[in-house]
Amino acid sequence: GQNIDQPTEMTATEGAIVQINCTYQTSGFNGLFWYQQHAGEAPTFLSYNVLDGLEEKGRFSSFLSRSKGYSYLLLKELQMKDSASYLCASLDSWGKLQFGAGTQVVVTP
């Protein structure tokens, strides 16, 4: 079976750092994706991790620990435009994604 857990909402001020945690249980695990979704829009790809460790991409970084079934997305130097829902999703060996319910990040001035 598969199960993805992430917090429902997080609030932070402009310029701050926020870390969104995600735990997963996936049969035939083939990687962990993070997507960003603004209200009323489609999810857009942010990052992919399949090996343990940290992947850095500009202001966003993603970390994976396969042994712990744990990932986090780190958003640095928060901007107002970063207010969105962030979706954690695990990929199985059949090419199917299991999504968490999403974490709504609210950035305040």
Add this chain to the structure above:
Amino acid sequence: NAGVTQTPKFRVLKTGQSMTLLCAQDMNHEYMYWYRQDPGMGLRLIHYSVGEGTTAKGEVPDGYNVSRLKKQNFLLGLESAAPSQTSVYFCASSLGVTTFPSSTDTQYFGPGTRLTVL
């Protein structure tokens, strides 16, 4: 290069009516997917296809049918719509599963279809 497109963008149906949602991709992707997104529940997989002429059930397939007659198109059908099918529907596509996991498994999403069933 339009990526993934969906038609229609919005639709209102009465209970018992039928309709078809069309998804098209121009990236020559092998895999295509249909999801529904409901408040507080995240994206849930309805059906998917790993190639032209193949389809498979996802997490919530009941009440839906799909067809993949051409590689670039993936159709989602509702034969007899119910209020419980009110949702936002997203189509996605990916290159497909490779021998070694890689970012080529990334799914790219269409803009969505907002469906209301009265």
